[in-house]
Amino acid sequence: xxxxxxxxxxxxxxxLHTILSTLAISMGIAMLTSVFLISTGLSxxxxxxxxxxxxxxxxxxxxxxxxxxxxxxxxxxxxxIDMSDFEKIRQNSMVxxxxxxxxxxxxxxxxxxxxxxxxxxxxxxxxxxxGIFLKPFxxxxxxxTTVKTGQEFAAHHGFTSDDAAHDGxxxxxxxxxxxxxxxxTGTVLDRLLITPYASVQELHAHxxxxxxxxxxxxxxxxxxxxxxxxxxxxxxxxxxxVMNLPRMINNTEQVQAANPQYELTRLSKTLGIGRDVLNAxxxxxxxxxxxxxxxxxxxxxxxxxxxxxxxxxxxxSPTKLFTTLMTEGVLLGAIGSLIGIVFGHILAYSxxxxxxxxxxxxLRNDLLSIHPFDIVLFAIGCGAGILGALPAAISAARTDxxxxxxxx
Amino acid sequence: MTILRTDSVTVQHSKTSTxxxxxxxxxxxxxxxxxxxPSGSGKTTFLSVIAGLLAPGSGKVFVKDKDxxxxxxxxxxxxxxxxxxxxxQTLHLLPSLTIAQNILLARDMSGIPSRPDRLENLLLSLxxxxxxxxxxxxxxxxxxxxxxxxxxxxxxxxxxIADEPTxxxxxxxxxxxxxxxxQQARESQSALLVATHDHRIKQRFQNIIDLTSLxxxxxx
Numbered sequence: 001x002x003x004x005x006x007x008x009x010x011x012x013x014x015x016l017h018t019i020l021s022t023l024a025i026s027m028g029i030a031m032l033t034s035v036f037l038i039s040t041g042l043s044x045x046x047x048x049x050x051x052x053x054x055x056x057x058x059x060x061x062x063x064x065x066x067x068x069x070x071x072x073x074x075x076x077x078x079x080x081i082d083m084s085d086f087e088k089i090r091q092n093s094m095v096x097x098x099x100x101x102x103x104x105x106x107x108x109x110x111x112x113x114x115x116x117x118x119x120x121x122x123x124x125x126x127x128x129x130x131g132i133f134l135k136p137f138x139x140x141x142x143x144x145t146t147v148k149t150g151q152e153f154a155a156h157h158g159f160t161s162d163d164a165a166h167d168g169x170x171x172x173x174x175x176x177x178x179x180x181x182x183x184x185t186g187t188v189l190d191r192l193l194i195t196p197y198a199s200v201q202e203l204h205a206h207x208x209x210x211x212x213x214x215x216x217x218x219x220x221x222x223x224x225x226x227x228x229x230x231x232x233x234x235x236x237x238x239x240x241x242v243m244n245l246p247r248m249i250n251n252t253e254q255v256q257a258a259n260p261q262y263e264l265t266r267l268s269k270t271l272g273i274g275r276d277v278l279n280a281x282x283x284x285x286x287x288x289x290x291x292x293x294x295x296x297x298x299x300x301x302x303x304x305x306x307x308x309x310x311x312x313x314x315x316x317s318p319t320k321l322f323t324t325l326m327t328e329g330v331l332l333g334a335i336g337s338l339i340g341i342v343f344g345h346i347l348a349y350s351x352x353x354x355x356x357x358x359x360x361x362x363l364r365n366d367l368l369s370i371h372p373f374d375i376v377l378f379a380i381g382c383g384a385g386i387l388g389a390l391p392a393a394i395s396a397a398r399t400d401x402x403x404x405x406x407x408x
Numbered sequence: 409m410t411i412l413r414t415d416s417v418t419v420q421h422s423k424t425s426t427x428x429x430x431x432x433x434x435x436x437x438x439x440x441x442x443x444x445x446p447s448g449s450g451k452t453t454f455l456s457v458i459a460g461l462l463a464p465g466s467g468k469v470f471v472k473d474k475d476x477x478x479x480x481x482x483x484x485x486x487x488x489x490x491x492x493x494x495x496x497q498t499l500h501l502l503p504s505l506t507i508a509q510n511i512l513l514a515r516d517m518s519g520i521p522s523r524p525d526r527l528e529n530l531l532l533s534l535x536x537x538x539x540x541x542x543x544x545x546x547x548x549x550x551x552x553x554x555x556x557x558x559x560x561x562x563x564x565x566x567x568x569i570a571d572e573p574t575x576x577x578x579x580x581x582x583x584x585x586x587x588x589x590x591q592q593a594r595e596s597q598s599a600l601l602v603a604t605h606d607h608r609i610k611q612r613f614q615n616i617i618d619l620t621s622l623x624x625x626x627x628x
Binding site for chain 1: 452453456459461462481482485486488489490492494500502503504505509512513514516517518519520559
């Protein structure tokens with residue numbers, strides 16, 4: 001019967017106390033785990049998907065909406081800009097690379113993005129089979145889309161399959177053909193169908209719907225010179241250009257420039273407040289579990305005072321009693337935090353489903369795999385156990401045996 | 409050879425501030441000593457002092473010629489585990505451990521190695537065979553008492569100390585327990601020190617230290 005098995009016996013003796021204290025620690029740790037996983041998953045995801053884009057130019061409106069809709073493909077676009085604006089910006093000396101994108105259709109929930117081959121280079125995409133699109137209505141499919149190479153399909157109007165406004169609205173006048181599939185990149189590209197921008201423009205030139213915000217549409221005379229695009233993804237020549245280009249672009253009448261870095265900083269500040277609130281909540285749950293541990297171990301010690309005296313009489317040192325009770329605390333903390341970490345991962349995974357608009361930005365499978373921070377959380381849980389056991393352990397070590405024996 | 413010797417031990421009572429002056433005692437191997445006195449006369453206090461659990465106000469305790477309170481706390485704990493076997497009035501078997509685990513605490517807490525068949529032999533000689541894996545509350549009162557005795561003598565202690573072993577027992581069981589203590593002390597060649605207010609067992613001892621008339625001195 002060593003210290004460890006004595007501690008185990010001590011815990012087994014009051015199973016209900018043990019289970020409740022363990023659960024209390026688990027809850028605190030689970031909350032900390034899930035808040036951490038989701039917030040880092042989100043900010044990592046936002047960074048990873050940024051793809052080195054310095055500036056996005058698009059229709060005037062909310063800059064954040066512009067960024068979310070054209071880089072992260074989570075929101076609907078604001079509107080369209082003229083093709084001539086693209087030409088102007090592309091020829092600007094401050095621009096290193098300008099990539100046009102046109103969006104407005106989807107197939108089975110995957111957005112169809114009309115663009116140039118440069119778009120694929122943003123994500124260092126590699127082909128799994130097939131190759132790059134060569135003519136309009138060729139499709140290069142992201143790794144997580146449902147289409148196969150060689151498959152032909154008609155695009156659906158709108159941005160997602162649950163876009164009720166466009167349900168059943170199909171561009172069956174022209175079929176797309178998949179000419180290549182990409183290897184997974186871990187970015188939003190995996191969920192996209194890429195095609196030359198001319199394809200989307202052509203489909204929408206024949207479109208006779210009323211103008212709706214965020215949709216491509218052609219003017220009534222179908223004049224090719226008035227072709228529209230949704231946005232321009234810009235890589236700037238140098239740091240100064242990143243500062244100066246937006247100023248120049250924002251001076252034009254129809255086009256605004258948004259800096260993804262700046263908008264995301266603003267976004268994560270807003271999200272950060274929520275995260276801080278949740279973290280504070282998790283910390284208070286952990287604090288509460290600590291108090292519960294104090295009470296549980298203290299009451300269990302009161303019941304076991306005579307046991308402690310017996311151990312002393314049989315030759316155990318005060319240090320031995322101290323380490324026995326501390327071991328109980330550490331065991332509670334360790335088991336509690338392990339359960340909490342596992343539960344926290346599952347919680348984060350389920351919560352990420354609710355965060356639908358950020359789907360594809362957070363890598364959901366990452367939420368279930370072990371994160372280095374789990375070790376920190378484990379240490380926090382064990383620390384809570386140590387702290388919770390400390391008062392009882394000190395009092396056990398100080399047990400006045402003579403007094404206990406006299407009383408008996 | 410003496411196992412234990414006390415020299416002018418006094419203890420100040422914590423509440424009444426009176427000073428208890430204990431008589432000097434000397435214990436040799438296989439001595440049978442009765443410490444007699446009514447409740448509150450300081451019997452358990454004296455036992456605590458000679459076992460190294462309570463430092464005396466003045467005076468000295470020598471165990472195997474070592475000045476007990478000149479040792480470090482750790483050495484004292486170890487010496488206690490090796491020298492004394494305690495039987496308490498209330499039995500103090502740990503309820504969360506089996507009978508075997510309870511008895512083996514004597515080995516595990518003192519760190520003194522034992523022969524592998526020690527436990528089995530003890531259980532057999534005390535009529536506890538077959539009960540090793542039971543919890544204490546599954547045993548009768550008498551069986552629990554014997555298990556506690558087994559734990560006390562597990563390390564073949566030099567002195568078995570029994571504090572009020574019979575006060576809650578009827579005459580018949582008093583005889584059984586005292587016979588058992590006597591027999592086990594003889595088998596492990598231990599001295600036996602019994603503290604009690606129970607006059608029924610007086611005739612079993614030649615060496616009686618009566619604390620009834622312990623001189624109580626008021627304190628300045």
